[in-house]
Amino acid sequence: MMDKNKITIYDVAKQAGVSRQTVSRVLNNRPDVSEETRKRVQEIMEGLNYHPSAIARSLSRQKSNILGVVTAGLKYIGPSRTLNGITGKAEELGYGLLLKELATFSANNVHPLLGWFQSHQVDGIIWAAPEIEDNRNWLGDLLPEIDIPIIFLTMEKREDVSIVAIDNYLGARMATEHLISLGRKNIGHITGPLDWWEARQRKLGWEAALTDAGFKILEHMWAEGNWSSRSGQTAFTELVEKFPGMDGLFVGNDQMALSVLRTAFEQGRKIPDDLAVIGFDGIPESEFYCPPLSTVNQNQDELGCIAVEELVRLVEKKLMADDVVEPKYITIRPELIIRQSSQKP
Amino acid sequence: MMDKNKITIYDVAKQAGVSRQTVSRVLNNRPDVSEETRKRVQEIMEGLNYHPSAIARSLSRQKSNILGVVTAGLKYIGPSRTLNGITGKAEELGYGLLLKELATFSANNVHPLLGWFQSHQVDGIIWAAPEIEDNRNWLGDLLPEIDIPIIFLTMEKREDVSIVAIDNYLGARMATEHLISLGRKNIGHITGPLDWWEARQRKLGWEAALTDAGFKILEHMWAEGNWSSRSGQTAFTELVEKFPGMDGLFVGNDQMALSVLRTAFEQGRKIPDDLAVIGFDGIPESEFYCPPLSTVNQNQDELGCIAVEELVRLVEKKLMADDVVEPKYITIRPELIIRQSSQKP
DNA sequence: TTGAAAGCGCTAACAA
DNA sequence: TTGTTAGCGCTTTCAA
Numbered sequence: 001m002m003d004k005n006k007i008t009i010y011d012v013a014k015q016a017g018v019s020r021q022t023v024s025r026v027l028n029n030r031p032d033v034s035e036e037t038r039k040r041v042q043e044i045m046e047g048l049n050y051h052p053s054a055i056a057r058s059l060s061r062q063k064s065n066i067l068g069v070v071t072a073g074l075k076y077i078g079p080s081r082t083l084n085g086i087t088g089k090a091e092e093l094g095y096g097l098l099l100k101e102l103a104t105f106s107a108n109n110v111h112p113l114l115g116w117f118q119s120h121q122v123d124g125i126i127w128a129a130p131e132i133e134d135n136r137n138w139l140g141d142l143l144p145e146i147d148i149p150i151i152f153l154t155m156e157k158r159e160d161v162s163i164v165a166i167d168n169y170l171g172a173r174m175a176t177e178h179l180i181s182l183g184r185k186n187i188g189h190i191t192g193p194l195d196w197w198e199a200r201q202r203k204l205g206w207e208a209a210l211t212d213a214g215f216k217i218l219e220h221m222w223a224e225g226n227w228s229s230r231s232g233q234t235a236f237t238e239l240v241e242k243f244p245g246m247d248g249l250f251v252g253n254d255q256m257a258l259s260v261l262r263t264a265f266e267q268g269r270k271i272p273d274d275l276a277v278i279g280f281d282g283i284p285e286s287e288f289y290c291p292p293l294s295t296v297n298q299n300q301d302e303l304g305c306i307a308v309e310e311l312v313r314l315v316e317k318k319l320m321a322d323d324v325v326e327p328k329y330i331t332i333r334p335e336l337i338i339r340q341s342s343q344k345p
Numbered sequence: 346m347m348d349k350n351k352i353t354i355y356d357v358a359k360q361a362g363v364s365r366q367t368v369s370r371v372l373n374n375r376p377d378v379s380e381e382t383r384k385r386v387q388e389i390m391e392g393l394n395y396h397p398s399a400i401a402r403s404l405s406r407q408k409s410n411i412l413g414v415v416t417a418g419l420k421y422i423g424p425s426r427t428l429n430g431i432t433g434k435a436e437e438l439g440y441g442l443l444l445k446e447l448a449t450f451s452a453n454n455v456h457p458l459l460g461w462f463q464s465h466q467v468d469g470i471i472w473a474a475p476e477i478e479d480n481r482n483w484l485g486d487l488l489p490e491i492d493i494p495i496i497f498l499t500m501e502k503r504e505d506v507s508i509v510a511i512d513n514y515l516g517a518r519m520a521t522e523h524l525i526s527l528g529r530k531n532i533g534h535i536t537g538p539l540d541w542w543e544a545r546q547r548k549l550g551w552e553a554a555l556t557d558a559g560f561k562i563l564e565h566m567w568a569e570g571n572w573s574s575r576s577g578q579t580a581f582t583e584l585v586e587k588f589p590g591m592d593g594l595f596v597g598n599d600q601m602a603l604s605v606l607r608t609a610f611e612q613g614r615k616i617p618d619d620l621a622v623i624g625f626d627g628i629p630e631s632e633f634y635c636p637p638l639s640t641v642n643q644n645q646d647e648l649g650c651i652a653v654e655e656l657v658r659l660v661e662k663k664l665m666a667d668d669v670v671e672p673k674y675i676t677i678r679p680e681l682i683i684r685q686s687s688q689k690p
Numbered sequence: 691t692t693g694a695a696a697g698c699g700c701t702a703a704c705a706a
Numbered sequence: 707t708t709g710t711t712a713g714c715g716c717t718t719t720c721a722a
Binding site: 006049051052053054055056058059062064066069071074075077079080081083084087088091096097098099100101103115116118119120121145228229230232233255258259261262265284285287288289290301 | 441442632
């Protein structure tokens, strides 16, 4: 349309025969414009195909209405389900999203990333990358430098930041207690990679449930995987060898459980009769595994939603110069889904 | 740190005893600054913890270095794998990403979305949402209004826009020809939802391969699913009923194939002996299905990468006022992965 | 109800 | 090599 020379507020003003100010008022739905003027200006905006520059507005308002999002491992289904929740809620609340995906899970380039967000004047930051090894170490150093509200997803509780987390520990307990309730006495565990906080939490939950039920935890009762189906196969093979009496198994995620089911089948182990299996995550396909997999569903969509809600609350509090922001630790309860792989005999 | 009053280029200039211009030069690594001055200015920037405002820069340069990304269905693995490719390449080329996810697959709110991107002065737009029904209808009307380079992913070829697409038709042909090469004579197909362009392409590929091999396509040889494992189950049940002689099956995606394998197993059908099965997508888990699933791998990561590369090329061409932009249709060749579900007897 | 002036933080163009 | 001037497009005073 027209020339490519951008239509600005000035062009609208000129054509409407009013000041830029008035146009600005119309733009922002201010009450102090006569209906007549407002109409005229609006029509001219339409006619000119005018699009106010969000950039200029951000600059002068010192508020961008953009949130920064840090993810990692988008190619896996978990992070993207969370992102899905984030996009939905952000849209609903009128915020745009500036997305950065970490190339690796480690924390080597956090500083420039935060700097970049700062440059772009994001109003808040959602840190949706998983906590692994020491990749939260930067918090102590860098956090004080950042004057932007941040919310973290699914990490260890700490007092200085707000966090929304799925209760992995509880989920693992629920899974294990379920196996116990089935009368299983030898319950093993295939963990995720133990440098992941989530994997450790799940392991702790498994241990706690067993301990509370009077069982002992021994080294031969678990093996470590890395979330992938392939690693699940390896870990399961290792486990059946060192824990032959195993009659129940809590697997750290559904992908690994998939190959547990297959390997068990190949070995002639009946599920659930010989071995009751439960996974973690609740991916849709798990219902169609062979046999259908019991699992602990984590609502990652909701996780993203809540994170945005809470972050926006922080952002708006900050606008009010309301500086007393108590960091919160919000927890989401996972949900047990019982299917055939852990059915009562 | 310090007061929250933002440190600006002005503060740096004052403290360094130079003009803002000089600071700006240092910022942009211009050659025309003495090494001495540059050093001093840089140190002061460090000391002040100065972060240049990307917003102000965008405003004055009239270039944001941000690309807009439109996705849909992020909770499914395909779109997020593509997004993963996009983030990686954008990072590499120095572009940020403003992300919008469509709440529905339909095209009802394209106009405001484009307006929003325009407001934010994105340098280019990647349309990564699938083509469904008539949700590309807006192109004719709205495209001329947009002065921003756009690239579309995986949609029907057209002359007026640049497109990067996985060759679904070819992939389906390859899959079907593979089944034919196994000596199968009765090859069925479970389609995706046929309002999706991709699903239609796969069906066309299946038809073409059969026709070329001298087979007739009949209505009872295929059934429609909706990508979900559940729908795969339903479609398969329907199909075995109306096409009892079926000895080969091309399934529109791996999730649906999962439940085909299971249902076949429950019905006592041997795979691949009684029925050779091949899926589409190449999701990692398919290797661990029971039996391991042959599939057509589509490299969605690469799709995202190429889209960004091509878009950036368009963006830079436009900067050069090089207006002769021939829209391209770039095609990515999928890759056949043969596993046990379609092994030679 | 409207307008004028100043400024948000930076860069481009020109001068020195 | 450095500085000056004039914007980029909008909003926030304050005044009319």
